Amino acid sequence: MSAQHIDQSEQTLELLFQYMYRKRPDIGSISFDMLRSVADAADVYQMDAFGERFRAHPMDLSDVVDEAALRTIGTDVETALQALGRRHSSPGSILYREKWIHIMRDANDPPVIMHKGGLQSCNLWYTYYRSVTNDLRNFGPGEVQEGRSVFGRYRSSLKNCTHCKIRADNWARAFEAAPGRMPTFGSVVSETVP
Template identity: 30%
Template sequence: MTDAENKQIVPFVAQKLPVCQIPDCKLVVDVVFRSSDGSLCGAHAKTLEIFAEGFPPASLLKENEPEVVQLTEDSKTLELLLQYLHAGRHPALSSYAFPTVASLAEAVEKYQVYGAIELCKVRMELSVQNHSLEVLAYAVKHNYRQLANQAAPLTLKKSFQTIRRALPVNGALAWAQYRDECMELMRKAINVSPPVILHKGGRASCEEWPEFYMLVRDNFTGNLDNLEDYREMPHFIEAKIDKYLGECKNCQRRAQNWSGAISRQILHEHAPDFTSCL
């Protein structure tokens, strides 16, 4: 807990202590948590000492004088957190919405509830496709480098203003550098020249080639929407061949050669890891 939160510990003055929310719990309530939305939850100094390292030890509490601890978590997160501060089977996080899981993930990191940290991390990893920015912020904050590298490519369409609000200064600056490096790799890939295959009469291409060529370039050049997918450029080219070059075998071969050259360029120029920019 932070010093500010420790200062929010005050004696509980009330006629009746709040009960522990865990079913069938027989332990004496000697700590009272107040959530950010004002709910009171009963807890036990001994289980806090056993299952977490982020709370004051039980020896610091006054006997027969329960303490009220003001926490920054809302009541839903707090009730879920308390389940991980008791022995027994814990709830399946797969049944909870992402905001609740993300809030719990932050709470178990803050209070060092080691039995739940890895479980929450796994759930955050499973959420990366739909909540890439939130997962990136979580990974940067808690130094989960592999997870940060997994999430970062999925955030490349975001504006810098959005990133700046979500990440600390060093993380936002690293993201800006990372995006610039990815954009440079995409520019190098799209600028690979498609080798010419001469047509009958010495022509370099048929009438369909210019439209096909510009379609590919326009789809990727400076297009942030495709920045995270630039490795798919060869597949994009091959998928358009039949529609745009279906009547010209020479231009079809040229497009296939172009796709292969871009693939080799992408393999040669490895994309940076986000964490290499931190």
């Protein structure tokens, strides 16, 4: 193996070594740029090639890739592809984002709670729905917890309509549960590989 010039930061290499020796850091607290740096370093140093030597300490970066993919969902495709870089962009990443779009489409279509007189919704609902969906438009799975504040921010616009408040609560629960329905990036990619 030829000598490599080390371009990675100390923090990047420290995280890479933690993965090599199964000292899994909390990836939720690591920035996207740092996750990408760790994945790039694994590519640069051909960590896969060490499989035989490190059989006792196999390196599995799948959780890093899954976390990185989750963090790109709330952005537009061009920004996500730039953030992931060409090496980590693939048809799988596009399909992964599509899964999230379908999950959110379902979550953001709360079932109707019939009002007195057979009305499906009152005027209060339309104002509330429009305001909430506008704020939630670019949320990704990692930002779902912030969604609770969005639902709460507009709740007063429902005034005393208990039917709309029940529907809003159902919607908030479905929105918060959406990340749990998201498959891992690895599982989506494996579905696309023939």
